[in-house]
Amino acid sequence: MALEIVRIPVLSDNYVWLVHEPESGETMIVDPAVADAPLAEAEKRGWKITQIWNTHWHPDHTGGNAEIKEATGCVITGPEGEAERIPTLDRLVKEGDRVTLGEVEAHVIDVPAHTAGHIAYHLPSENAAFVGDTLFAMGCGRLFEGTPAQMYDNMRKLEALPDATMVYCAHEYTQSNGDFALTVEPDNTDLRARMDEVRDMRGRGEATVPTTIAAEKATNPFMRADSVEELARRRAQKDAG
Ligand code: ZN
Ligand code: FE
Numbered sequence: 001m002a003l004e005i006v007r008i009p010v011l012s013d014n015y016v017w018l019v020h021e022p023e024s025g026e027t028m029i030v031d032p033a034v035a036d037a038p039l040a041e042a043e044k045r046g047w048k049i050t051q052i053w054n055t056h057w058h059p060d061h062t063g064g065n066a067e068i069k070e071a072t073g074c075v076i077t078g079p080e081g082e083a084e085r086i087p088t089l090d091r092l093v094k095e096g097d098r099v100t101l102g103e104v105e106a107h108v109i110d111v112p113a114h115t116a117g118h119i120a121y122h123l124p125s126e127n128a129a130f131v132g133d134t135l136f137a138m139g140c141g142r143l144f145e146g147t148p149a150q151m152y153d154n155m156r157k158l159e160a161l162p163d164a165t166m167v168y169c170a171h172e173y174t175q176s177n178g179d180f181a182l183t184v185e186p187d188n189t190d191l192r193a194r195m196d197e198v199r200d201m202r203g204r205g206e207a208t209v210p211t212t213i214a215a216e217k218a219t220n221p222f223m224r225a226d227s228v229e230e231l232a233r234r235r236a237q238k239d240a241g
Contacts, residue, residue: 002104003126005168006045007207010037013172014060015209017130018042024102026050029074030121030130031170032064039071051101054078055132056118057085061170081110081117093119106130111154113146120158128166129213131158136169137211138194139177140222142239148232155223155231163214174198174208180238181221190218 006018010033017030027047029038042049049072065088080092095110106121111134120131133141178195216223225231
């Protein structure tokens with residue numbers, strides 16, 4: 001691992017990711033919901049923030065953009081499809097584009113559904129992916145601006161990443177997602193074991209994110225849905241619950 005990745009819990013259940021590339025000295029923030037906490041964390045470590053990468057326009061992912069840019073002069077990259085909704089963007093990207101932090105390269109993947117232009121960043125050399133609100137531990141994002149078919153396609157794209165890929169999602173939703181997953185697959189032994197562990201971790205006040213692609217393939221009811229219809233039914237049940 002060339003990168004140092006720091007998890008910063010903010011608001012009620014958001015995670016902001018502070019990412020440092022020691023070779024170049026570049027430091028990047030993924031989805032800064034707020035400015036103060038990531039600025040303070042970077043300052044404490046003596047890291048100079050040079051970039052922000054946004055996954056989608058929601059305020060709990062972009063709320064710190066303007067203040068951090070003002071304070072640091074950093075360059076902000078985000079989804080081309082949401083340029084109008086994120087006025088602070090400097091660089092617009094879409095699937096197939098590459099973004100770099102120092103020497104480390106990220107591939108942009110389009111994952112619309114939670115929002116219409118949502119993107120994810122896959123860093124193959126680091127076995128890491130920043131997925132915003134598209135994939136959660138045992139869950140997926142709500143379909144605010146897209147369809148079950150789009151989310152189904154997103155799950156296919158993400159499950160195609162290497163099993164060892166660390167998945168950095170933007171919220172601590174694991175326990176409620178897992179409780180729902182158990183209603184869908186009560187006999188899934190991987191899921192039951194995982195939830196025992198999650199309950200212990202949450203009981204100790206620990207974070208359960210990042211997850212991995214392997215863990216999601218084994219336990220995530222949205223990634224494991226066999227059809228668009230099944231994903232749609234599960235999403236509707238979860239929303240109602
Ligand atoms: Zn969101
Ligand atoms: Fe969010």
